[in-house]
Amino acid sequence: MISKRLIAGSRIFARGYRPAGFEYINPINSRGPLKYGKDSPQYKVLSHTLAKSVPMYGFNERAIVNSLNELGYPSTMLSVIGSSNGPSFFHSSPALMELLKFHLVDKRLNLTENISLETPVDQLPSLEHLVIKRLEMNVPVAKHLSQLLSQLSIPGPFLVDYSMPELHRLSDDMIYFSTEKDHNDFAWYSKRLAVSCAYVSSELFMAQDRSPDYKETFEFAREKLHRVSTLGEYYNNTEEFAWYTLLSTINLVKSQLARG
């Protein structure tokens, strides 16, 4: 069991091959960890909860029950909603875990839903635009963001299986669907890690932000992203300079040797 968890932990970056979409029928479930489509009752309840009840009650079971009542479902639906999660001693109820998962996955998918895979590179949005857009999606639930973030960061299976992978999938999507340059080597990892860090710190900032319309959060996010890209530039310039110095040293040595 523990070893299984450890393996799962090492899979934070794991993400399969994406086949060319136009050749295959869409799989019935192409919504990642959510096991239901957009026309299922679960989807209706959870999206209603996120849109209407969470701003009132916060991320807890009361919000889900409120939405169930408003939509006319029996409150026993609560156990159906949480059915894909095992019970956990240290975490919240299964239904609430599902709501957290839904918040992460559904908003991530909505972010890039309208960007077709065939879009030419110069028409893609910028990375900054996507990060800001994703943060804007948090505005309705922003008052309860600190509650959400603390739920997401409880150490345990949920963190390893959903919170962290979803965060990295989000930054992966944001890089893939933006004009940001992608990489073939270790920079692939460092860029994703940097974007994830920038995003999470902006969310943390947002949880504390009291400025009108969360203006300061967006400023903070822009600033943070800017700093990340400057850091990248610093690193690249240093590397280029080191490489240049190495090669010219070697050539100098060679020419001195040739003189005898």
Place this chain on the structure above:
Amino acid sequence: MLKNIIARTPIRRSFSALSSLKQIPSDGDKGSTQNLKYEPLSEAQEAYLDRVVRVDQAGELGADYIYAGQYFVLANKYPHLKPVLQHMWDQEIHHHNTFNTLQLKNRVRPSLITPLWKLGAFAMGAGTAIISPQAAMACTEAVETVIGGHYNEQLRCLTNQYELEKPDSSFGIPAEIKDLTSTIRQFRDDELEHLNTAIEYDSKKAVPYMLLTEGIKGICKVAIWTAERV
């Protein structure tokens, strides 16, 4: 001959009203089955493709850097080897770029220890070249043998395991997989050509021949195993 006879036999006449029934469904219909989409790839199939792209990218990166190392040491000392090495190196750069684009297009993560592959490959190329040009060729021989075998293994799996069903219960291989297969086939042939070149340029005369080739083969196999997973 036979063809001509068949062509000349008159088509049997029948009532013109029935002729439409006899028409074999041709182009239009065929087009629609071709346009039908395939059932999605299974999880195992996607996982295998993920591995293939990652390990091949890492492998071609390695090959690229091995030749860079060899070229760095040998090009000026042995001018007759320069065009040979340049040719092989150029091909490896092309292979490397091809897999780089595939990796980005299919959103496969690159191998986590790419910096180690770069360093190791360059050291291997330069190290064997420092021993002697024959040792460098022996290194090429060993590497290309393992890579050729590995590509063959992949081709076997890609041609066997990717017959996908369409809704009209016909089977076929998606163009994406076909492209990948033909790319790998082409690259395998290139690698085997390098193997021949290496033998032509006296790889068998390298001094600790067995030690070098078997050692490098072992290293390559371990590297392949690791690059598939990490």
